[in-house]
Amino acid sequence: MDxxxxxxxxxxxxxxxxxxxxxxxxxxxxxxxxxxLVGPNGAGKTTLVRVLLGLMAADAGxxxxxxxxxxxxxxxxxxxxxxxxxxVDAFLRLAGASSMAQRRAVLxxxxxxxxxxxxxxxxxxxxxxxxxxxxxLLRIPQLLVLDEPAQGLDVHGQQELYSLIARLRDSTxxxxxxxxxxxxxxxxxxxxxxxxxxxxCCVGTPEAISRHPEYLRLFGxxxxxxAVYQHHHDHVHDLHGNVVAASTCAEGCKHD
Numbered sequence: 001m002d003x004x005x006x007x008x009x010x011x012x013x014x015x016x017x018x019x020x021x022x023x024x025x026x027x028x029x030x031x032x033x034x035x036x037l038v039g040p041n042g043a044g045k046t047t048l049v050r051v052l053l054g055l056m057a058a059d060a061g062x063x064x065x066x067x068x069x070x071x072x073x074x075x076x077x078x079x080x081x082x083x084x085x086x087x088v089d090a091f092l093r094l095a096g097a098s099s100m101a102q103r104r105a106v107l108x109x110x111x112x113x114x115x116x117x118x119x120x121x122x123x124x125x126x127x128x129x130x131x132x133x134x135x136x137l138l139r140i141p142q143l144l145v146l147d148e149p150a151q152g153l154d155v156h157g158q159q160e161l162y163s164l165i166a167r168l169r170d171s172t173x174x175x176x177x178x179x180x181x182x183x184x185x186x187x188x189x190x191x192x193x194x195x196x197x198x199x200x201c202c203v204g205t206p207e208a209i210s211r212h213p214e215y216l217r218l219f220g221x222x223x224x225x226x227a228v229y230q231h232h233h234d235h236v237h238d239l240h241g242n243v244v245a246a247s248t249c250a251e252g253c254k255h256d
Contacts, residue, residue: 004030005028005029005030005064005066006029006030006031006065006066006069006142006143006175007028007029007052007063007064007065007066007069007143007175007177008026008027008028008029008063008064009025009026009027009028009048009051009052009058009061009062009063010026010061010062010063010064011024011025011026011060011061011062012024012025012026012048012051012058012060012061012062012063013025013058013059013060013061014044014047014051014056014058014059015059020198021044021047021198022044022047022048022051022058022198022199023198023199024060024061024199025044025048025061025196025198025199025200026061026200027048027052027194027200029143029175029176029177030175031142031173031174031175032169032170032173032174032175033175033176033191033192034165034166034169034175034176034178034189034190034191034192035175035176035177035178035190035191035192035193035194036177036178036179036180036183036186036190036192036193036194036206037049037177037178037179037180037193037194037196038180038181038183038186038193038194038195038196038209038215039181039195039196039197039201039218040181040197040218040219041181043196043197043198044196044197044198045147045179045181045196046076046147046179048196049145049147049177049179051063052145052177053071053073053145066142069142069143070139070140070141070142070143071139071141071142071143071144071145072136072137072139072141072143072144072145072174073136073144073145073146073147074129074132074133074136074144074145074146074147074149075132075147076147076148076151076179077151078128078132080120080121080123080128081121082121083121084120084121085119086119086120087116087117087118087119087120088107088115088116088117088118088119088120088123088131089103089116089117090120091120091131091135092106092107092131092134092135092138094135095135095136095138095139096138096139098138102138103116103134103138104116106134106137106138107130107131107134109134109137109168109171110130110131110133110134110137110164111130111164112127112130112131112134115127115131125153125157126153126157126160126161129149129150129153129161130161130164133146133149133164133165133168137168137172140172141174142174142175143174143175143176143177144165144168144169144174144175144176144177145176145177146165146176146177146178146179147179148179148180148181149161149165149178150162150180150186158186159188162186162188162189163189165178165189166189178190183206183209183210183215183219187206187207187210188206190206191205192204192205193205193206193209195209195212195214195215195218197214197218201214201215201218202214202215
């Protein structure tokens with residue numbers, strides 16, 4: 001394996017019955033690189049992630065991981081049972097051995113240290129996403145794998161989350177593989193895009209992919225003008241999209 005990569009798939013194919021879920025898909029993630037996998041529903045994005053994580057076997061091709069690679073994973077869906085009697089700190093302890101100080105520090109890095117004793121079932125969507133990221137970071141991962149991390153968040157919440165992910169990459173040096181159903185706002189926080197429709201349709205920078213004929217065929221419009229737009233104003237938004245004064249903005253608010 002090329003040591004410049006954390007993980008790579010080479011011509012991976014998966015077939016279930018008569019359905020070809022993945023067809024000779026190749027992908028690689030380097031340290032400090034954010035790679036975003038996009039494609040319509042049923043394109044095989046989650047199947048590919050499962051193969052990369054070793055949760056599903058490929059029928060052909062191979063996956064190589066750097067020796068002793070530590071992966072932090074945030075799943076596409078995490079439903080908290082309403083009756084679950086667990087607070088955030090107890091949930092973080094499930095990630096493995098850690099001290100109270102370590103858990104407090106990782107929550108502080110996410111900007112949600114005040115949630116440590118909050119019941120898990122009482123968290124908003126944005127708060128839960130940050131707690132899930134904190135749990136993944138407790139593993140001190142070299143690679144973060146995020147399956148639809150902004151699902152259920154509004155536009156401003158998505159902006160905040162993607163900004164946070166970019167900051168994590170910069171501060172920890174980890175690689176990031178994100179899965180999304182389209183480009184949109186994620187473009188501003190990614191280095192490389194892999195467009196998937198069971199096979200790799202195109203690979204490149206966000207700006208190039210948003211104009212690629214295969215991307216336009218799948219999504220029907222050039223979204224680059226929206227996706228890379230950086231707005232500028234005299235206020236800030238919190239994770240939930242609420243407008244707050246810049247002087248009272250908590251850690252993690254987006255300053256544009």
